[in-house]
Amino acid sequence: MNTASARAWKVLIADDEPLARARLRALLARHPEFELTAECGSGTAVLAALRDGPADVLLLDIRMPGLDGVATVDALAQEAPWALERPPRVVFVTASEEHAIRAFDLNAVDYLVKPIDIDRFDRAMRRLLETLGSPSRAPDAGAIAAADAALRVALQALRGDAPAPVRDDDDDATTHTRRADGPEDGYVKRFVIRDARGMYFVAIADVDRVEADGNYVALVAGARRHLVRESMLAVEAKLDPAEFVRVHRSHVLRIDRIRRLEPCGHGEYEITLTDGTRLTSSRSYREQVRQLLR
Numbered sequence: 237m238n239t240a241s242a243r244a245w246k247v248l249i250a251d252d253e254p255l256a257r258a259r260l261r262a263l264l265a266r267h268p269e270f271e272l273t274a275e276c277g278s279g280t281a282v283l284a285a286l287r288d289g290p291a292d293v294l295l296l297d298i299r300m301p302g303l304d305g306v307a308t309v310d311a312l313a314q315e316a317p318w319a320l321e322r323p324p325r326v327v328f329v330t331a332s333e334e335h336a337i338r339a340f341d342l343n344a345v346d347y348l349v350k351p352i353d354i355d356r357f358d359r360a361m362r363r364l365l366e367t368l369g370s371p372s373r374a375p376d377a378g379a380i381a382a383a384d385a386a387l388r389v390a391l392q393a394l395r396g397d398a399p400a401p402v403r404d405d406d407d408d409a410t411t412h413t414r415r416a417d418g419p420e421d422g423y424v425k426r427f428v429i430r431d432a433r434g435m436y437f438v439a440i441a442d443v444d445r446v447e448a449d450g451n452y453v454a455l456v457a458g459a460r461r462h463l464v465r466e467s468m469l470a471v472e473a474k475l476d477p478a479e480f481v482r483v484h485r486s487h488v489l490r491i492d493r494i495r496r497l498e499p500c501g502h503g504e505y506e507i508t509l510t511d512g513t514r515l516t517s518s519r520s521y522r523e524q525v526r527q528l529l530r
Contacts, residue, residue, distance in 0.1 A: 244268065245293055246289075246405070247292065247295060248273060248275075249274070249275070249280070249295045250294070251300070254277075256329070256350065257275050259351075260352070263354065269361075269365060270364075274289075283452065292368060294327070296309065296328055298329065325364055328348070329347075329352070330349060331349070349435075384402065423474055424474040429455075429462045433436060440476075441455065443457050445488065446475075446489075447461075448468050451465065452466075453466055453467070468486070471488070472488050479491060481528060483515075484515070484521060487515055493510050494528070497529065504518065
């Protein structure tokens, strides 16, 4: 190992998708302050790798088969001797914008949303360098405690047990947006949409209906369609059933946008929406439609 790599922070990449690992590997290679020491395809493999040798940074996918990213970090917090050594800094990698907006920019933990943007990755690396400090500096007990506390808050935020903390000195508009995003009644107030230029919001109040669109789900708001990379089931779970009803495996409708229901037989209904859109419900969801008529 050369002198430069001896001073580099050790990084472990964990993602069950080989292409995703390759993307992270290529992005990391642009930062000589970091050295890739291991790649894993599961949370169980991460635990085994860290038992063989410590890492300073974990680039950890949240969605992995078996032991997922959150459970992996939880297991590490329980079994690793953090009192004796510096805990690894964790950067969660996720395909869900919800995680990014609900637990964003914590003190010692960062979040990267797939597909990973180069500038966003570089910013995460700069934040890591700030939290890690100098490689030659001895671990500080206070820093270890703070990192562990931040990690536990991140776990809570990802599970939905607590809102993500926001610094009191951060008074910009983005900060106030994040504070208002928490689903007080258990249902989201808006979705975060990612496009080529970054991220933007779509308020639930503006959504007329939700449609399956290949590997995505389309939020139809007026004449616009906003794509989110989630399943219909996941999106439906975030919507208030007092306002939305699922009528087909591919359609969730805002109830007050339904203008007319006509039985077609066999438990199916032809539905006309206020904008003139017509679609047919499926027998699998006939009870949900019948509830509207009671």
